[in-house]
Amino acid sequence: xxxxxxxxxxxxxxxxxxxxxxxxxxxxxxxxxxxxxxxxxxxxxxxxxxxxxxxxxxxxxxxxxxxxxxxxxxxxxxxxxxxxxxxxxxxxxxxxxxxxxxxxxxxxxxxxxxxxxxxxxxxxxxxxxxxxxxxxxxxxxxxxxxxxxxxxxxxxxxxxxxxxxxxxxxxxxxxxxxxxxxxxxxxxxxxxxxxxxxxxxxxxxxxxxxxxxxxxxxxxxxxxxxxxxxxxxxxxxxxxxxxxxxxxxxxxxxxxxxxxxxxxxxxxxxxxxxxxxxxxxxxxxxxxxxxxxxxxxxxxxxxxxxxxxxxxxxxxxxxxxxxxxxxxxxxxxxxxxxxxxxxxxxxxxxxxxxxxxxxxxxxxxxxxxxxxxxxxxxxxxxxxxxxxxxxxxxxxxxxxxxxxxxxxxxxxxxxxxxxxxxxxxxxxxxxxxxxxxxxxxxxxxxxxxxxxxxxxxxxxxxxxxxxxxxxxxxxxxxxxxxxxxxxxxxxxxxxxxxxxxxxxxxxxxxxxxxxxxxxxxxxxxxxxxxxxxxxxxxxxxxxxxxxxxxxxxxxxxxxxxxxxxxxxxxxxxxxxxxxxxxxxxxxxxxxxxxxxxxxxxxxxxxxxxxxxxxxxxxxxxxxxxxxxxxxxxxxxxxxxxxxxxxxxxxxxxxxxxxxxxxxxxxxxxxxxx
Amino acid sequence: xxxxxxxxxxxxxxxxxxxxxxxxxxxxxxxxxxxxxxxxxxxxxxxxxxxxxxxxxxxxxxxxxxxxxxxxxxxxxxxxxxxxxxxxxxxxxxxxxxxxxxxxxxx
Numbered sequence: 001x002x003x004x005x006x007x008x009x010x011x012x013x014x015x016x017x018x019x020x021x022x023x024x025x026x027x028x029x030x031x032x033x034x035x036x037x038x039x040x041x042x043x044x045x046x047x048x049x050x051x052x053x054x055x056x057x058x059x060x061x062x063x064x065x066x067x068x069x070x071x072x073x074x075x076x077x078x079x080x081x082x083x084x085x086x087x088x089x090x091x092x093x094x095x096x097x098x099x100x101x102x103x104x105x106x107x108x109x110x111x112x113x114x115x116x117x118x119x120x121x122x123x124x125x126x127x128x129x130x131x132x133x134x135x136x137x138x139x140x141x142x143x144x145x146x147x148x149x150x151x152x153x154x155x156x157x158x159x160x161x162x163x164x165x166x167x168x169x170x171x172x173x174x175x176x177x178x179x180x181x182x183x184x185x186x187x188x189x190x191x192x193x194x195x196x197x198x199x200x201x202x203x204x205x206x207x208x209x210x211x212x213x214x215x216x217x218x219x220x221x222x223x224x225x226x227x228x229x230x231x232x233x234x235x236x237x238x239x240x241x242x243x244x245x246x247x248x249x250x251x252x253x254x255x256x257x258x259x260x261x262x263x264x265x266x267x268x269x270x271x272x273x274x275x276x277x278x279x280x281x282x283x284x285x286x287x288x289x290x291x292x293x294x295x296x297x298x299x300x301x302x303x304x305x306x307x308x309x310x311x312x313x314x315x316x317x318x319x320x321x322x323x324x325x326x327x328x329x330x331x332x333x334x335x336x337x338x339x340x341x342x343x344x345x346x347x348x349x350x351x352x353x354x355x356x357x358x359x360x361x362x363x364x365x366x367x368x369x370x371x372x373x374x375x376x377x378x379x380x381x382x383x384x385x386x387x388x389x390x391x392x393x394x395x396x397x398x399x400x401x402x403x404x405x406x407x408x409x410x411x412x413x414x415x416x417x418x419x420x421x422x423x424x425x426x427x428x429x430x431x432x433x434x435x436x437x438x439x440x441x442x443x444x445x446x447x448x449x450x451x452x453x454x455x456x457x458x459x460x461x462x463x464x465x466x467x468x469x470x471x472x473x474x475x476x477x478x479x480x481x482x483x484x485x486x487x488x489x490x491x492x493x494x495x496x497x498x499x500x501x502x503x504x505x506x507x508x509x510x511x512x513x514x515x516x517x518x519x520x521x522x523x524x525x526x527x528x529x530x531x532x533x534x535x536x537x538x539x540x541x542x543x544x545x546x547x548x549x550x551x552x553x554x555x556x557x558x559x560x561x562x563x564x565x566x567x568x569x570x571x572x573x574x575x576x577x578x579x580x581x582x583x584x585x586x587x588x589x590x591x592x593x594x595x596x597x598x599x600x601x602x603x604x605x606x607x608x609x610x611x612x613x614x615x616x617x618x619x620x621x622x623x624x625x626x627x628x629x630x631x632x633x634x635x636x637x638x639x640x641x642x643x644x645x646x647x648x649x650x651x652x653x654x655x656x657x658x659x660x661x662x663x664x665x666x667x668x669x670x671x672x673x
Numbered sequence: 674x675x676x677x678x679x680x681x682x683x684x685x686x687x688x689x690x691x692x693x694x695x696x697x698x699x700x701x702x703x704x705x706x707x708x709x710x711x712x713x714x715x716x717x718x719x720x721x722x723x724x725x726x727x728x729x730x731x732x733x734x735x736x737x738x739x740x741x742x743x744x745x746x747x748x749x750x751x752x753x754x755x756x757x758x759x760x761x762x763x764x765x766x767x768x769x770x771x772x773x774x775x776x777x778x779x780x
Contacts, residue, residue, distance in 0.1 A: 058692050104688075156691055162723060163759045177761035184727060187705065187735035192698040192728050193691055199761055 010055040014100050017048050018093050019354060025086050025093070026357045032081045041089070042071040048096065053157055059107060060099040065159030066115050067092050069218035070122050079126040088114070088121040090361065112164075123214060142173070142204045144230035145212065148180075150198035151223050157193050160219055166199065168215045173205030202230075291384065294345060301334075301341045302532075302624035302643075308334040309645030338532065342383070346528075349427040349436070350378035352387050356398055356425060363402040369421055370409050371402055376426035382434045386526055389506055390436065393499040397438045397522055398423060400496065405442035405520055415517065417441070433508075434528055439521040445514040450474055472512040476500035504605050504656030505639070507533070507548050535623035535642070537650065538601065539616040541590025544650040546623050546642055547612065551603040551655040555617055558598040570665060572600060572611055580662040581611030587637070603655050610662030612653070625652065681708040682746065685715055694724040701732050710742040717751025723760055725753070733773065748776040 021044040028037040045068035053061035067089050073079045092114050099107055147169070151160055166177050177199060184196040205211070209227075216225060308330050315327035353375045360373040382390075406412075406421035413419050424439040447468075454460045454474045466474075474480060478497040503510050508526035527533070527550065535546035536555075562572065571578045581600055585592070595615040602611050625640045632638070639654040681704040685697060704711045713729065715721070729743075736743040749757055757763050757774060771777040 056692055058690070156722075156724065163756065166759055166761065176764060177759075178764040179761040181730055184731050184734065186738060187698070187702050187728075187732045190698065190728070190731040192694040192724055192731075195723070196727060196731075197723065197760070201761075 007055060010051060010057075011100055014048060014051065014060075015097070017044055017051075018096060020044055021048070022090065022093050022358055023354060025090050026361060028081055029083060029086045029361070032083070032086075035075075038071065038074050038081055042068065042075050045071055045089075049159055052100075053159065057100060057103050058159070059103060059111075060096060061157075062159035062161055063092070063099060063107075063111050063115070064096060066118060066218050070118055072221070073122060073126070073217070079122055082121065082125040084121040085118075085125050087365070088118040090358070092118060115164075119214070119217070122217060142206060143209075145201075145203045145205070145209075146228045146230050147201040147203065147212070148198065148226040149201070149216070149223060151195055151219060153191075153194040153196070155195045155219070155222070160222075162195070162197070162199070165215055165219070166201070169201055169203055169212070172207045172211055172215070173203055175204075176202040294384070298341055298345065299626075301338055302626070304334050305338055305532075305622070305624055306643045306645065306647075310647060313645050342532070345383050345385075346381035347384045347387055348378060349380050349382055349387060349434070352391060352394065353378050353425055353427070355391070356394065359395065359398055360402065360423060363399065367402060367406075368408065369402065369406055370419055371406060372420050372422045374422060374424045376424065377428050380427040380429055380434060382427075382526070383528060386434070386506060386528070389502060390524070390526065393502045393524070394425075394436070394438065396496060396499050398425070401438060401440040401442065401520070405440040405444075407443055411443075429528065430525075433525045436524045436526065437521060438524075439519060441519040444516045444518060445472060445475065445512075445520050446516075447471055447514075453480060469512065472514060473510070475512070476510065501656065504659075505654075507550050507655065509605070533623050533625060533652075535621045535652065536601065537618040537621040537644075538599075538612075538614040539618060540584045540588055540614050541592040543588065543590070544618065544644065544648065545584075545614075546621060546650050546652045547601055547603060548623075548652070548655055549620060551605065553602045553604050553609065556600045556602065556611075558600050558613060560596060563598060574602065574611075579609050579611050580665055581613055582658060582662050582665070583613045585613065585615070603659060605656055605659045608659050608663055610659045612658065621650075623650075623652065679708060680710040680712060682712045682714055685713065685719065688720045689715065689725040690720055690722040691724050694728060697725070698728055701728065702735075705732065705736055705739070705741050705743065708741070710744070711736075712744045712746045714746040715749075715753055717753070719752060721752040721756050723756060726756060726760060726762060745773065745776070749774045 021041055024037050024041040024044060028034055028041060031037070045064055049061045049064040049068050052058075052064060070079075070085065070089065074081050074085070079085075095107070095110055095114050098105065098110075151162060152158075155162070169175055169177070178201075180198045180200060181196070183198070184190075190196075203212070212227065213220070216223060308327075311327050312331055315324045318324070356375075357373055360371050363369075364371040401423050402421075406423070407415075407417070409419035409421075412421065422441045424437070426437045426439075428435050450471060451460075451466075451474075454477070455462050455464075457477075457480060459474060459477050459480060460466065476496050476499060480496065500510065503524055503526070506526050508524055511523040511525070512520065513523075514520040534549040536549050536552050538545050538547060556572070556574075558572070570582070571580055573579075579602060585594060599614050599617050600611040601614060601617065602609055604610075621642075621644075623642045626642060627640055628635065628638060636657045637654055638651045639657075640652045642650050642652060644650055683697075683700060683704055687693060689697065701711070701713075711732075715725075729745075732743055735741075762770070762774070766774075768777075
């Protein structure tokens with residue numbers, strides 16, 4: 001039995017912890033007085049720091065320590081939580097991810113920038129008029145301070161580096177720094193990770209005394225600092241002894257924080273917050289299983305379904321009643337096992353929605369808009385692979401809503417709207433599909449601009465008559481963008497076509513509605529699972545293929561006469577409209593004689609249709625999808641393979657690709673006249 | 674560690690920070706116990722933090738009390754020099770320290 005790599009385990013758990021910290025910060029941003037959230041964020045940061053140091057991520061521990069200290073100040077009521085402080089720590093969480101992913105990278109510059117922003121936020125939180133006060137404080141003369149300071153033995157292990165503190169003191173004025181080594185032991189008694197040094201600093205500065213305190217703001221509780229004003233016999237002594245209460249509470253959190261990561265994978269979450277603690281108690285009944293093992297199990301279940309199918313065929317052709325009875329039992333059990341397996345793969349979309357809170361928060365800052373994200377149906381469950389693949393399209397859609405859809409607060413006020421723009425993200429299940437809806441209460445899609453842009457880009461001919469839905473679907477065409485300016489967010493004409501391609505690949509569909517002045521709504525309908533599909537089994541030459549049943553509109557017979565008439569045209573007339581078709585025999589070079597009565601399977605993705613000419617329609621088939629090998633990744637016509645009841649292999653046709661190919665063929669023929 | 678009969682040269686060509694300092698501590702202690710003289714070779718572009726300076730200062734105490742000789746193969750420069758300056762080690766520096774770290778007075 002192999003044990004997981006502890007570093008990999010740490011990374012996984014740290015990622016979860018960061019998600020929880022981020023959620024706590026975003027919740028706090030909505031309710032700055034919420035003490036539970038402050039505690040939750042503090043404990044999360046404390047756990048991350050402790051476990052980071054334990055697993056050798058020193059830079060992470062050092063950096064996180066500053067954020068933790070900032071929240072410790074908030075926790076103790078020394079400074080209030082502010083939006084700036086929350087934003088500074090949110091930005092810091094991104095940096096923490098980088099420190100976890102690439103611990104040996106060059107992070108110094110960005111660390112310093114983020115910590116400066118954090119310090120500023122703490123200063124302003126502590127005294128909003130600090131700058132003004134500092135200015136008004138008349139300090140025309142230099143004051144000569146002598147500081148003696150020492151940090152606890154474990155300061156560096158806990159992430160405090162004295163060098164930046166000394167640098168900050170130098171920034172305050174003329175500074176002479178001298179190290180004191182008298183506590184340093186000989187090498188055979190040295191713990192090389194402990195700090196034995198202390199410092200004496202002579203500082204001549206015009207800055208107020210509070211500026212010196214600010215340098216040590218993050219370590220004040222743990223250090224010893226003596227400060228004398230020189231040239232004046234009056235000696236101001238400030239010894240920052242650890243506050244007993246704080247000490248005991250820190251000891252308490254350390255107890256929770258440091259031990260668990262090694263032994264109890266679920267423990268970091270436990271240390272985060274009251275609500276999370278409650279959730280944790282429940283999750284103790286759960287078992288964490290790597291996703292790959294679930295995939296392996298799914299493969300085995302797929303094999304079992306195939307073997308059962310073969311058994312059913314054999315039993316059906318046998319007169320042995322006992323064999324038939326056993327076969328029926330195996331069929332029932334494998335069906336139940338498959339259903340159970342499907343449930344195991346389901347995860348709540350909350351996992352997916354969680355990341356959009358942060359995205360919207362950042363987008364609001366980038367665009368200068370006030371945006372509220374409202375989510376609904378987060379407990380809706382979807383196959384895990386669907387969740388993973390939906391992330392990018394949803395990012396595009398949410399970005400698009402923030403950038404194009406919502407107006408600025410001024411524009412909203414001008415038209416009598418609430419200045420706060422709202423984006424609704426919801427999920428629900430309906431008939432084997434999950435419907436994910438992204439809705440905004442912005443300006444709506446400007447149909448005239450969409451049409452003008454589509455005509456100008458040659459996507460549609462001038463004055464083409466289009467149904468409203470078809471017109472709105474044009475925004476998903478490659479290269480389409482109505483943004484007048486290219487911004488960081490959107491306007492490059494890439495993104496929405498990526499959304500369309502991804503949803504097609506997931507065998508899903510997109511529905512768009514929009515009302516001028518009151519917003520737009522985009523609904524994505526996605527199959528609940530990608531692991532097993534209902535397919536239509538067809539034969540082309542001697543090969544068998546599966547067409548996803550969800551894409552099939554109808555099946556027709558292609559008579560020899562019609563086949564002859566369509567030679568060179570590749571169109572069939574279907575209720576007064578021309579539908580392009582692809583002769584799969586030609587595409588696959590079967591080199592066999594065609595069946596006398598060819599069949600056309602009409603498939604569609606949204607409004608686009610194409611006919612696939614096959615030799616025989618065999619019937620429906622419960623298809624367990626197997627991925628193609630790496631060698632076949634470039635073969636765009638097929639999306640996967642399946643094993644049939646007789647042990648043969650059938651390739652699964654990629655509907656999105658074939659429809660696009662058919663439409664391309666149609667466009668070429670039209671262009672040729 | 675390369676060595677002739679009495680001098681061991683420790684060439685430290687990896688990160689010399691909190692993360693790795695324990696290994697270097699063991700290596701240095703072993704060398705000082707086994708040899709009468711140890712020279713440390715630190716390249717200018719090596720990442721260095723205070724733990725290294727502490728380690729070397731502590732080793733100097735050990736060497737002086739056990740009659741061993743500890744030297745730097747070349748004067749402190751680059752990151753090492755930077756940490757010495759920022760950490761206040763070069764302020765009011767004694768001739769012995771200056772000789773050790775900066776090779777001042779070495780002809």
